[in-house]
Amino acid sequence: MRLPRLFGRKPARPDPEPLRQAILAFLQARTWSESRRVVEEHPELLSDEADALLGQLIAAQEDANARRYLEERRALLRRCREVGVERAFREKTEPAAPSEEEMRQHPLYRLAESVMRGERSLEAALRQATAPDTLQALDDRAIERLDDYILALSRDPARPIQARVRAYVLAELNHAAAQALPASPPIRAYTANRLGNRIEDYPFKTPAHLERRVEAYREALTIWQQEGDERRAAMLQNNLGNAYLRLAEVRDREA
Known part of the structure; x- marks a missing residue:
């Protein structure tokens, strides 16, 4: 899937460049392993500021596929905040809890x-x-x-x-x-x-x-x-x- 132009619209508030770059790296990761590495290297992705910025990006997208893509990544980061990076990615990449x-x-x-x-x-x-x-x-x-x-x-x-x-x-x-x-x-x-x-x-x-x-x-x-x-x-x-x-x-x- 080709990524949309994520920062085409200027957010309501200017965002720090390091956080912006970390979000871009996370969204452009080609595999879940790469996504996890980015999160582990950039704990600021689990901040309220990152969540708010992703919310702005989602609101700015007119393409339904782009919105779904961003919403899925945002939900994953929220899950990382709830249960930790390891468990959140394990839940994402492995089958559901055993029957x-x-x-x-x-x-x-x-x-x-x-x-x-x-x-x-x-x-x-x-x-x-x-x-x-x-x-x-x-x-x-x-x-x-x-x-x-x-x-x-x-x-x-x-x-x-x-x-x-x-x-x-x-x-x-x-x-x-x-x-x-x-x-x-x-x-x-x-x-x-x-x-x-x-x-x-x-x-x-x-x-x-x-x-x-x-x-x-x-x-x-x-x-x-x-x-x-x-x-x-x-x-x-x-x-x-x-x-x-x-x-x-x-x-x-x-x-």
Whole structure:
């Protein structure tokens, strides 16, 4: 597709030249990999100023194809702001979250279902999740796919109790397996953060669960600090602070 003349009309306000050039580089990228590289090299693309400029460009286009092209890129940048560059581009370039049918083939999903049916305890399932025969069937991609499924469960507006329990059990197993493999640092951080989130949504949590939530967030924070990702570390510090407050409230009530 041939790009339209994007800056043919002068915006209402003059825009800084570096931001203008970064937007042009992003819009003219030939592949999603190149688009991601541009975003990673130019974090200013995730600013309010960039979003406003793209809005002006969209309004200025008379060609419907050009508008759709710009709207898609703008939506991608907004998604990057919401969930991070890595996940936003993964969602764009890879299939949607796995279905339950696909998950039935996942060894950790099968373990979780045995817990849901009362056939084994969560503690026994965690031991099996980190056993050599289970880990041999897993890799980073398998951990990511299960993490995507857990995220999909958590997005269900109704979130019935059974779904919330299943999401928590899956998060515990996925986190344990990710640490035991070990998976790459980002994946280990994602599974730790996901576990903390699912504990908060778990309907039968106890003070021990809240302590576990603090540990999970602390673990994720440490990884992002070691990776030098200041933005994600800041987000985890906020999660960790909220977890400490929640734990303190429960302890005060029990005192």
